[in-house]
Amino acid sequence: MMGRVEDHQAFFDQLGRSEEIEPGFLLPLAGVVLLDKIPTVDVTSRLPPLKAEVLSYADRIESGSFYVRVERRGHKGEIDSQQLEQELAHALVELLTQQGCTPRVDFQNPDVIIVIEIVGDECGIGMITKSLRERYPFVKAP
Numbered sequence: 001m002m003g004r005v006e007d008h009q010a011f012f013d014q015l016g017r018s019e020e021i022e023p024g025f026l027l028p029l030a031g032v033v034l035l036d037k038i039p040t041v042d043v044t045s046r047l048p049p050l051k052a053e054v055l056s057y058a059d060r061i062e063s064g065s066f067y068v069r070v071e072r073r074g075h076k077g078e079i080d081s082q083q084l085e086q087e088l089a090h091a092l093v094e095l096l097t098q099q100g101c102t103p104r105v106d107f108q109n110p111d112v113i114i115v116i117e118i119v120g121d122e123c124g125i126g127m128i129t130k131s132l133r134e135r136y137p138f139v140k141a142p
Contacts, residue, residue, distance in 0.1 A: 012135075012136045012139065015136070016136060016138075026138050050084070050088065050116065050123075051087075051088060053125050054068065054091065054114055054116070055091060055092065055095055057092075057112070057127050058092060058095050058096055058099070060112060061092065061096060061103055061111070061112050062096065062099075062101045062103070063096075063101040063102045063103055064103060064104075064111035064112060065103070065104050065105070065109075065110040065111045065112070066089075066092065066103060066104075066105065066106070066110050066111060066112040066114060067085075067105050067106065067107050067110050067113055067114070068085045068089045068092070068113075068114045068116070069085060069113055069114070069115050069116070069141040069142060070082075070084045070085050070088075070116045070118065071115070071116070071117050071118070071142035072117075072118040072119075073118070073119045073120065074118070074119065074120045074121075079118065084116075088114070093105070109130070110130065111129065111130050112127055112128070112129055112130070113127070113128040113133075113141045114126075114127055115127070115128060115141050115142070128140070128141060
């Protein structure tokens with residue numbers, strides 16, 4: 001499910017308080033992902049627009065660690081999530097290397113996770129930082 005909130009920090013704080021008051025409150029949630037870009041998804045030419053959006057996060061990665069996660073619901077047989085993740089991660093590494101940075105892909109404890117959620121023809125892209133995951137453990141990549 002996708003939803004919108006005006007104040008992300010207030011929303012996360014309220015979720016945290018709700019879990020403190022009622023342990024298990026957050027169990028029905030698979031996770032919460034902060035999406036800040038909503039490009040249009042065109043399955044036939046998905047890579048160029050997604051690549052441009054993902055590359056816009058490069059300045060926040062620089063020589064840090066990261067990985068790209070694609071979660072899709074729909075488009076079975078049309079979008080290969082793992083292949084798309086690899087293509088986008090490769091594009092980020094290539095760009096950052098050209099800029100003189102030394103980024104690395106790390107699936108264990110990355111500084112940044114770039115998350116792409118595709119639900120039908122809707123798409124959201126966001127970034128989850130290590131500090132956000134540490135402060136709000138329920139914020140995680142799918």
